[in-house]
Amino acid sequence: MEAVYTRTNTLNGNLLGFCPGCMHGTTFKLIGEVLEELGVDSKASCVLAIGCCGLAQEAVSYDLATAPHGRAAAAATGLKRTNPDTIVFTYQGDGDLASIGLAETIHAANRGENITVIFINNGIYGMTGGQLAPTTLVGMKATTAPGGRDPKQHGYPLHMAEIINQLVAPVYIERVSCNNPANVRKAKNAIRKAFQNQIDGKGYSFVEVMTSCPTNWGLSPEKSLKFLEENMMKEFPLGVIRDNR
Amino acid sequence: MSNKVFMKGCEAIAEAAVRAGCRFYAGYPITPQNEIPEYMARRQPQVGGVFVQGESEIASINMVYGAGAGGTRSMTSSSSVGISLKSEGISYCAGAKVPMVYVNMQRGGPGVGTIQAAQQDYFQATKASGNGGFKMIVLAPSTVQEAVDMTYQAFDLAERDRSPVLILGDGVIGTIMEPVVLPEMKSDEEVAAMKAANREWAIVGHSRDEKRGFLDPGYWSTDMQEAHCIELDAMYRSWEENDVQVEELSLDDAELVFVAYGTSARIARSAIELLRADGLKVGMIRPKTLSPFPVKSFDKINYQLCKCILDIEMSIPAQMLFDVRLAVKERCAVDTCLRSGGNLIERDDIIRKAREILNGGAE
Numbered sequence: 001m002e003a004v005y006t007r008t009n010t011l012n013g014n015l016l017g018f019c020p021g022c023m024h025g026t027t028f029k030l031i032g033e034v035l036e037e038l039g040v041d042s043k044a045s046c047v048l049a050i051g052c053c054g055l056a057q058e059a060v061s062y063d064l065a066t067a068p069h070g071r072a073a074a075a076a077t078g079l080k081r082t083n084p085d086t087i088v089f090t091y092q093g094d095g096d097l098a099s100i101g102l103a104e105t106i107h108a109a110n111r112g113e114n115i116t117v118i119f120i121n122n123g124i125y126g127m128t129g130g131q132l133a134p135t136t137l138v139g140m141k142a143t144t145a146p147g148g149r150d151p152k153q154h155g156y157p158l159h160m161a162e163i164i165n166q167l168v169a170p171v172y173i174e175r176v177s178c179n180n181p182a183n184v185r186k187a188k189n190a191i192r193k194a195f196q197n198q199i200d201g202k203g204y205s206f207v208e209v210m211t212s213c214p215t216n217w218g219l220s221p222e223k224s225l226k227f228l229e230e231n232m233m234k235e236f237p238l239g240v241i242r243d244n245r
Numbered sequence: 246m247s248n249k250v251f252m253k254g255c256e257a258i259a260e261a262a263v264r265a266g267c268r269f270y271a272g273y274p275i276t277p278q279n280e281i282p283e284y285m286a287r288r289q290p291q292v293g294g295v296f297v298q299g300e301s302e303i304a305s306i307n308m309v310y311g312a313g314a315g316g317t318r319s320m321t322s323s324s325s326v327g328i329s330l331k332s333e334g335i336s337y338c339a340g341a342k343v344p345m346v347y348v349n350m351q352r353g354g355p356g357v358g359t360i361q362a363a364q365q366d367y368f369q370a371t372k373a374s375g376n377g378g379f380k381m382i383v384l385a386p387s388t389v390q391e392a393v394d395m396t397y398q399a400f401d402l403a404e405r406d407r408s409p410v411l412i413l414g415d416g417v418i419g420t421i422m423e424p425v426v427l428p429e430m431k432s433d434e435e436v437a438a439m440k441a442a443n444r445e446w447a448i449v450g451h452s453r454d455e456k457r458g459f460l461d462p463g464y465w466s467t468d469m470q471e472a473h474c475i476e477l478d479a480m481y482r483s484w485e486e487n488d489v490q491v492e493e494l495s496l497d498d499a500e501l502v503f504v505a506y507g508t509s510a511r512i513a514r515s516a517i518e519l520l521r522a523d524g525l526k527v528g529m530i531r532p533k534t535l536s537p538f539p540v541k542s543f544d545k546i547n548y549q550l551c552k553c554i555l556d557i558e559m560s561i562p563a564q565m566l567f568d569v570r571l572a573v574k575e576r577c578a579v580d581t582c583l584r585s586g587g588n589l590i591e592r593d594d595i596i597r598k599a600r601e602i603l604n605g606g607a608e
């Protein structure tokens with residue numbers, strides 16, 4: 001019988017290790033499928049962030065190095081500039097990309113590095129157990145903001161896609177989600193475009209993926225999905241923010 | 246053809262790196278080493294290499310981490326306070342086994358300190374250049390020629406061990422001009438072959454039937470992390486046997502032995518010439534590798550004759566002193582001659598101290 005749905009060859013069968021209902025797994029699957037479909041999985045190198053994404057490092061079959069917390073875009077700069085034929089992407093959470101690594105994120109984007117940046121925004125620090133992230137919603141509870149995010153103390157959520165959109169160099173910026181099949185398809189198209197741009201030598205592409213963290217949101221996977229759709233996606237609306245041809 | 250050229254320390258180091266096959270440099274401005282990034286900005290494009298001015302020292306070391314991870318000979322440089330910012334990235338290089346070379350042209354500290362030459366980063370360089378208890382080969386040039394030769398060699402050592410290597414200079418070594426013989430320029434073919442040899446472990450994209458490149462600065466398993474530390478430790482021990490570089494001067498008859506490195510050693514050497522001319526029996530141990538430290542040289546001292554070992558450093562408090570004491574093993578007295586803050590040791594300070602020790606203070 002012909003298999004109509006198979007696992008991407010870029011996942012080697014090892015446990016991804018994410019919590020039930022977490023969308024890191026879906027995102028890795030989409031990246032893998034895109035790399036294979038574009039025929040570049042054997043040319044790909046991932047510069048992985050510090051965060052829950054580390055749980056995937058043994059489960060993917062492409063080349064990979066973990067960068068210091070927040071510095072993936074700088075490491076990717078060094079890698080891509082010296083290996084222009086390698087397809088280089090970073091995979092970073094919100095603490096990594098938008099807090100500790102804000103400078104590296106902005107400057108790599110501003111230089112227009114020919115890399116693909118996949119940004120997982122779950123509004124919380126997953127790996128360390130639910131601390132306040134730069135993207136945590138106003139009023140949303142975190143272990144280090146037990147009363148919820150208070151703008152007087154913590155300011156407002158950082159909109160990274162929009163901030164990067166202030167820069168001249170980036171060629172493609174889109175915010176997507178994996179909350180339903182239609183959006184998963186859109187997310188995959190966005191990821192494909194972000195890699196195609198790199199293959200074509202166009203420059204910097206940024207895909208922000210809105211995801212849930214049931215474990216640290218303290219919600220069931222179903223309720224997390226609802227929170228993602230009703231709250232997170234309201235603050236961070238999906239869509240193409242820039243697409244330079 | 247005499248191939249001696251007159252060059253500033255920083256520029257000579259940068260040229261030596263290029264000749265050794267360094268094809269990626271990233272750095273952030275800080276005195277007294279700005280001539281390295283400035284030289285690299287001009288030079289790298291001429292040899293098909295890449296220069297990036299990082300947005301910070303942190304970004305720069307991580308660019309080098311990425312370029313090194315891709316198998317390219319890579320380098321960064323900074324001075325003292327900027328090196329502090331690089332420490333996490335250096336630790337990642339040690340943990341993930343990414344070869345790279347970096348230069349610290351030391352200045353006064355702590356804090357932003359002064360911009361003048363100092364040797365205030367000895368502990369940072371040799372004991373804790375980042376978290377996790379890793380070690381590095383630390384080369385300490387005392388002339389521009391030595392800086393050139395050590396830089397050229399540093400890339401081979403870094404690649405042999407897949408480990409960071411530090412060139413520990415200071416503001417004098419970085420800015421002084423001296424005649425040097427530059428090493429041979431590695432050809433494009435040689436540079437490409439060296440990079441190809443790294444492909445096996447580098448992250449450049451491997452096909453499905455090859456083993457993937459996987460550079461891992463950490464482990465989920467405590468046993469795997471421990472095994473990694475044990476493997477690194479074995480390498481560090483092998484350095485103690487095989488990689489010590491030292492200059493020993495007149496140890497057989499010495500009644501006083503100076504221990505000094507880098508710029509301090511230059512000044513100590515000039516003091517020895519004058520003291521010896523006066524019949525005073527002074528020798529010197531000059532570590533060229535501060536790590537591994539030349540412990541065995543201290544066994545060559547004749548402790549029947551030697552009254553004192555004088556640790557000479559441009560650091561207050563003294564730092565190398567502790568390695569000296571461990572190597573002397575209480576076989577004789579150890580004293581210090583120190584300056585700090587960016588002030589150079591003066592030859593006359595050393596001479597005065599030497600006379601005090603040998604003649605009981607008589608000038």
Ligand SMILES: Cc1ncc(C[n+]2csc(CCOP(=O)(O)OP(=O)(O)O)c2C)c(N)n1
Nearest residue numbers: 050051052069093094095096124125126127
């Ligand atoms: C320099 C440094 N600081 C702090 C940490 C601890 N740490 C690990 S992951 C993480 C945050 C992860 O959050 P995020 O980037 O949002 O990714 P997620 O786990 O949610 O996917 C932190 C602070 C670290 N590893 N290194």
Ligand code: SF4
Nearest residue numbers: 018019022052126213
């Ligand atoms: S803690 Fe959150 S982000 Fe991390 S794996 Fe679990 S659900 Fe996913």
